Amino acid sequence: MNTATRPTADKKLTLKDGSKVSIRPILLEDLDAVYGFFKALPEEDRAYLRFDVTDREVVEERLREIQKWGRLKRLVACVDENIVGTGVLELRDSEKDFNLAELRLIVGHDFQRQGLGMLLARELYFLAAREKISELRVHILRPQEAALSIFRRLGFHAVEVLEDAATDRYGKLQDVVILACPLEGLWREMESLVEDFDIQHR
Numbered sequence: 001m002n003t004a005t006r007p008t009a010d011k012k013l014t015l016k017d018g019s020k021v022s023i024r025p026i027l028l029e030d031l032d033a034v035y036g037f038f039k040a041l042p043e044e045d046r047a048y049l050r051f052d053v054t055d056r057e058v059v060e061e062r063l064r065e066i067q068k069w070g071r072l073k074r075l076v077a078c079v080d081e082n083i084v085g086t087g088v089l090e091l092r093d094s095e096k097d098f099n100l101a102e103l104r105l106i107v108g109h110d111f112q113r114q115g116l117g118m119l120l121a122r123e124l125y126f127l128a129a130r131e132k133i134s135e136l137r138v139h140i141l142r143p144q145e146a147a148l149s150i151f152r153r154l155g156f157h158a159v160e161v162l163e164d165a166a167t168d169r170y171g172k173l174q175d176v177v178i179l180a181c182p183l184e185g186l187w188r189e190m191e192s193l194v195e196d197f198d199i200q201h202r
């Protein structure tokens with residue numbers, strides 16, 4: 001099977017420090033676990049997220065949307081049943097943007113810099129390839145430096161900067177940097193970046 005279209009199911013992967021992680025689509029039953037994950041994030045990692053993930057109702061509403069709206073897909077990364085990271089692929093549904101999708105990643109503080117962001121991005125890439133998406137985009141607020149680094153490393157480049165277009169959780173206006181990457185280019189970057197540490201256990 002072409003690796004680029006390999007389906008995403010429950011996958012067991014290994015991080016740089018040797019931790020075993022499984023990545024799978026989120027379920028409605030994950031509400032408590034995912035809410036616990038968001039609440040445990042350090043304030044600086046939550047401050048620039050699009051939704052107030054400390055509000056359980058907001059988290060539940062988002063989860064229900066995922067179950068009923070096929071164009072929103074969320075994966076969770078788990079270690080021993082605990083959620084340690086999550087990634088979202090949001091497919092656009094306007095006729096003009098039908099081949100575009102937006103990607104979002106969050107990795108728990110204790111699991112950062114172990115390659116998990118990269119592995120989640122790769123799984124979202126597989127989902128995007130299945131949906132015949134040709135370009136991925138990310139919307140980053142200017143202070144999200146780790147996010148800018150990972151996406152630049154994956155070959156994303158800035159296509160637009162919307163000045164003062166978003167308000168962060170501190171009530172401060174922030175520039176939104178929109179980065180884009182054609183799906184084809186992304187695969188080349190990912191293959192070389194994750195092959196060093198990812199060993200799959202199927």
Ligand SMILES: CC(C)(COP(=O)(O)OP(=O)(O)OC[C@H]1O[C@@H](n2cnc3c(N)ncnc32)[C@H](O)[C@@H]1OP(=O)(O)O)[C@@H](O)C(=O)NCCC(=O)NCCS
Nearest residue numbers: 045104105106107112113114115116117118146147149150
């Ligand atoms: C952005 C984020 C998802 C990265 O996750 P991660 O698992 O730590 O990323 P990885 O370990 O896969 O990092 C891959 C590469 O990205 C770059 N990178 C990641 N975090 C970085 C940081 N804090 N500073 C500089 N570069 C960084 C590095 O090049 C890194 O490779 P290296 O560790 O070999 O140097 C994580 O920092 C996070 O959840 N931040 C808070 C939420 C957020 O801003 N999400 C993005 C919204 S789309």
